[in-house]
Amino acid sequence: MDPTRPLAEQVRNARVLIPTTGLVTAADIAAPTDLRLVAQPAAGYNNIDVEAARRRGVPVTIAPGYNQHSVAEVALMMALMLSRRVDEARQAFAARDRIGGPVGAELHGKTLGVVGLGRIGSCLAEAARGLGMQVVGVTSKSPRSDLEALLRSSHIVSLHCPLTPATRGLIGAPELALMRDDAVLINCARGSVVDREALLAALQAGRLAGVGLDTHWLEPAPLDDPVYAHPRVLALPHLGSISAEVYDRFANILMENIVRVREGRELLHRLC
Known part of the structure; x- marks a missing residue:
């Protein structure tokens, strides 16, 4: 993402948001027309407006213990x-x-x-x-x-x-x-x-x-x-x-949850 522009302007076509350390506000969650998942590749999620995602019905997942x-x-x-x-x-x-x-x-x-x-x-x-x-x-x-x-x-x-x-x-x-x-x-x-x-x-x-x-x-x-x-x-x-092993673990859990969203199955490490 371009840090000089509002995130909401850049995610209108996104179906999955992967925040990492970036701030994801209620406006950012409301902006995409077809948002399916907010997938945080970490255990911490204080940067994500989880309540806004809950209100919109968008699941939020984390990845505890992977790093x-x-x-x-x-x-x-x-x-x-x-x-x-x-x-x-x-x-x-x-x-x-x-x-x-x-x-x-x-x-x-x-x-x-x-x-x-x-x-x-x-x-x-x-x-x-x-x-x-x-x-x-x-x-x-x-x-x-x-x-x-x-x-x-x-x-x-x-x-x-x-x-x-x-x-x-x-x-x-x-x-x-x-x-x-x-x-x-x-x-x-x-x-x-x-x-x-x-x-x-x-x-x-x-x-x-x-x-x-x-x-x-x-x-x-x-x-x-x-x-x-x-x-x-x-x-x-x-x-x-950040390590090669952490990236592999995060990529696997992100891929798994994206597939599960598409198939309507229960998500791993779901917050809401």
């Missing part, structure tokens, strides 16, 4: 890169100015705090234990005191919860103040789970050893956002949902 290994690997990769100061190391090597630096930190023996112990969070926890990390976690049913304890104790905090009214801004100024000054924060959930202004203020105050962002408040992210220019921020273009 759990890919997202967990990206979260672990960012934790390793930030802890071992890989960006600085690559710069040092490019300059050929020293050998053996900068000095990073091992993950072995450290504590990983996982916010959201669904498929992805549990996959990351298993991998971290294999590296000798201690793992603590919270879910949507955990009391506030458990989240605060996790933030205080964790060397790495990795976010893997869905974006809901309850989790929007979940990590704000009070939560960041609880974290260790040498902690690393990873966000592979949704950008708005973290309060952007509070995060920038914490970084500018010299807090947090590193921040890994694979999901963003706006996608694509603005070029002039100072968060991404900060030297302790590692930002990636939503790689968690």
Whole structure:
């Protein structure tokens, strides 16, 4: 789709919408003359007006669990890169100015705090234990005191919860103040789970050893956002949902549901 034009103008002849991270509003759902399916190739669907689809009688499907290994690997990769100061190391090597630096930190023996112990969070926890990390976690049913304890104790905090009214801004100024000054924060959930202004203020105050962002408040992210220019921020273009294997899995579930719509059969992972 052309991001400079309204989506509704571009989908009038569409029978299937595949949103990915794009915003699909009530107007976009109303625009096609023969819309049969909104098929989200991911578990998250906060970008889709599901109620508008329900009112029109258009089914919405998701694909839960199809990218759990890919997202967990990206979260672990960012934790390793930030802890071992890989960006600085690559710069040092490019300059050929020293050998053996900068000095990073091992993950072995450290504590990983996982916010959201669904498929992805549990996959990351298993991998971290294999590296000798201690793992603590919270879910949507955990009391506030458990989240605060996790933030205080964790060397790495990795976010893997869905974006809901309850989790929007979940990590704000009070939560960041609880974290260790040498902690690393990873966000592979949704950008708005973290309060952007509070995060920038914490970084500018010299807090947090590193921040890994694979999901963003706006996608694509603005070029002039100072968060991404900060030297302790590692930002990636939503790689968690991108791998050859993930694309194969998503393509198969999308194809299956498109066929099922045509044949009038029950859909897989249907929301409405």
